[in-house]
Amino acid sequence: MLFAADPVIVDGGANKGRTTARFLELFPRARVAAFEPLPELARKLEKRYLGDARVVVQACALGPQAATAELTVLSRRTLSSMLPPTGIHEKYADQDIRQTARVTVPVVRLDAALPQGADIIKLDLQGYELAALQGAVGILPRAALILAETAFYPLYDGQPLFPELREFLAAHGFAFEGLYDPFSDAKGRLASGDALFTANAPGPGR
Template identity: 55%
Template sequence: MTREAWLDRLAGVALPGQPVVVDGGANKGNVAARILEVLPGAGLHAFEPQPRLARKLAKRFAGDPRVTIHALALGETADTLTLSVLSRPTLSSLLPPSGIHDKYAGQALAVMDSFAVPVARLDAVLSRADVVKLDLQGYELPALRGAAGLLGGVSAVVAEMALAYPLYAGQALLPEVEAYLAEFGLALDGMYDFYRDSESRIVSGDAVFLRQGAGRSGRPVSRPDR
């Protein structure tokens, strides 16, 4: 099982003893489980709009009081939107697929299904968050805008970012997300797990944004790639 490289960086961030962690786009819960290994005292809120996956998450973490499952998508406004489910389900999005076909050139990525899902603002669901992790297939910036009421108190944001071109129609690239988070005192600390397309362009990676002063907890961490 692959370990996300940014988890080592997260282990070095100064956080409260019982941090509140958001896992947006929790899917089957593999990343959520790894976060809890790194931050065993955390309370984790897993957001997953696909009903089938939300049920699997509920079953997987049924015996863990640290985990709360929300069968919701995250966005800028409370709404009901259409989720497009691709043949590779982890690439499903609230946005139409575009450059994702270039990122995974040669792979069939047809839209297999679509259905309406509830969308909520994160700051309408939670009153506090210390770490926000988002893997929303292009919908990261709307979700962050919907977290505006919390971001002033967030120590770390981890988000999958498009770098060379949008992977979904309307997706914000890294500079736009970086500028938005800077308004809340969160600065880009490092990039991890880069992905190159068939033309060797670096098209995506996991970005870690930290609040000044939250960078070290005294635990050893790996040096981030810049």
């Protein structure tokens, strides 16, 4: 799949900025909208990309509607979620993962925060990916590629699983291309992975 030299990219759940950095390596002229709801990580991201006009950091969560909500903060920060953890200890049975705090964070719709749309949307939101996509329906016609973390059994309370994600995106013109970085738990069960979807006919107003 070919992209313009200056694609607009969404990094949802930007964390420490590793994926943003990788995108900028691949597309040096890209413009990245990085969303990170955990305040301490958002501050670090802002500091990391201070002065880099290609990256705009937004300290908020992505969701189906504008609101404020509680983020459950876990001892392993990358597992913090807008949903209460339930099965996360099955996935990481060998780790001591604890809830350390709950913080109130702003939630925005992606199609309101980025009305011009994006060519690439990456979401790593610990069970909140489908909710974020529901808040992005206004800009999905522009997107060519979506990479979303998904689960195959519930890791968080109320988490939609892979079939629901695939069904939603199929209804919006995206085809499932494959699963990357699959993770199996201690029992050998497939727990999660990054699902890649491509647009059947990418382009503005698809």
